[in-house]
Amino acid sequence: MAERWLEELRNAVRAPSDEGVAQSRRQVQNWFARTAPLIEWDAVESPVGPLYIAVSAKGVCSVDFGVTRSAFLSQLDPLACVEHNPAAVAFVTAQLREYFAGDRLRFDLPLDLSRLTPFQQRVLQITRGIAAGTVWTYRQVAEAMGKPKASRPVGQALGHNPVPIVVPCHRVVASDGSLGGYSAGGGLESKRLLLQLEGAL
Amino acid sequence: MASIPVRFETLIESYHDEIYSYVWRLLDSATSADGTVEAPDVTQEVFMRAYKSFERLRPDSNHRAWLYKIATHCTYTALKHGQRRAQHSVPLEDEHEDLAGADPLPDGLVVQHEALAMVRRSIAALPAKQQMAVMLRHVQGLDYAEIAEALECSEDSARANVYQAVRRLRRELAKAQRVQEGE
Numbered sequence: 001m002a003e004r005w006l007e008e009l010r011n012a013v014r015a016p017s018d019e020g021v022a023q024s025r026r027q028v029q030n031w032f033a034r035t036a037p038l039i040e041w042d043a044v045e046s047p048v049g050p051l052y053i054a055v056s057a058k059g060v061c062s063v064d065f066g067v068t069r070s071a072f073l074s075q076l077d078p079l080a081c082v083e084h085n086p087a088a089v090a091f092v093t094a095q096l097r098e099y100f101a102g103d104r105l106r107f108d109l110p111l112d113l114s115r116l117t118p119f120q121q122r123v124l125q126i127t128r129g130i131a132a133g134t135v136w137t138y139r140q141v142a143e144a145m146g147k148p149k150a151s152r153p154v155g156q157a158l159g160h161n162p163v164p165i166v167v168p169c170h171r172v173v174a175s176d177g178s179l180g181g182y183s184a185g186g187g188l189e190s191k192r193l194l195l196q197l198e199g200a201l
Numbered sequence: 202m203a204s205i206p207v208r209f210e211t212l213i214e215s216y217h218d219e220i221y222s223y224v225w226r227l228l229d230s231a232t233s234a235d236g237t238v239e240a241p242d243v244t245q246e247v248f249m250r251a252y253k254s255f256e257r258l259r260p261d262s263n264h265r266a267w268l269y270k271i272a273t274h275c276t277y278t279a280l281k282h283g284q285r286r287a288q289h290s291v292p293l294e295d296e297h298e299d300l301a302g303a304d305p306l307p308d309g310l311v312v313q314h315e316a317l318a319m320v321r322r323s324i325a326a327l328p329a330k331q332q333m334a335v336m337l338r339h340v341q342g343l344d345y346a347e348i349a350e351a352l353e354c355s356e357d358s359a360r361a362n363v364y365q366a367v368r369r370l371r372r373e374l375a376k377a378q379r380v381q382e383g384e
């Protein structure tokens with residue numbers, strides 16, 4: 001009885017046409033594409049597995065590996081409009097391929113670190129200058145910032161590096177000679193692999 | 202386990218269609234105009250407002266209920282601006298005329314058509330909060346926690362509003378059926 005009544009209610013309440021729904025969806029999607037910042041991404045094969053790369057209007061904003069595609073996309077700027085566009089990311093993938101082939105020692109790429117704190121940005125800027133084939137300790141990075149006691153915050157900032165490999169946080173190790181930590185995909189295994197690739201181990 | 206962050210874009214993919222339907226239905230039941238004219242703009246307004254406050258939203262929020270809350274506000278505002286009220290909806294007689302102009306319907310369908318129009322009028326005549334509550338529960342399929350959030354009231358109040366609306370509608374319907382059956 002109750003169900004028959006509900007059926008009547010649902011019959012009586014009209015539904016919009018499919019065409020109307022589709023038109024409205026297009027209108028909202030068009031507004032979103034006009035309004036939201038654009039992030040374009042692509043994936044390339046690498047010795048550490050599929051490597052995901054995302055680029056905003058300002059520069060490279062995210063690099064990751066050892067993660068699923070949806071996990072990679074879900075951590076991008078939640079307000080952005082995200083599109084798969086290999087051509088827009090080609091200038092980054094080209095340099096990464098050269099790096100993995102041993103033909104490139106440093107990256108010449110604009111970075112978008114705007115979602116990081118000033119402290120995190122500073123840590124990454126210094127880390128960017130560490131040459132391939134060498135390693136620094138967390139303490140050395142802290143000292144270079146003029147904050148010799150900040151080894152731990154430096155380690156934490158490197159743990160939030162959104163562009164690993166491009167900013168070579170794998171070149172920063174612990175003072176006792178151990179590798180320290182690595183939060184990018186594959187963990188310490190990847191860190192060791194990258195350092196071996198560069199001849200630092 | 203940390204919840205996976207939600208990107209705004211996926212909210213459009215997941216919820217646009219039902220939010221649009223909700224807005225369209227509220228406009229449709231409250232006005233004589235076809236909801237299709239105004240509903241796309243109101244729906245866009247819903248997502249524009251949501252976009253502005255998205256970053257301040259707690260990550261564990263119920264995004265669906267939150268969008269319904271904004272949709273309820275936006276539709277209500279649109280209705281106020283248009284100064285449209287339930288009494289402007291199409292009277293039953295007009296629907297009869299529409300029918301007369303078209304190909305004649307078989308008797309059974311005419312009766313059914315009248316019954317549906319009667320239910321629609323009864324829904325439109327409900328107090329706004331009851332109307333929204335019953336639509337959210339039985340047409341849009343929200344649970345009571347979601348309705349409470351969408352209508353900014355307690356869960357008890359959401360239940361009470363649905364219950365009262367259902368009671369009233371059933372009474373109206375039973376009356377209509379008796380009339381139809383010629384009692």
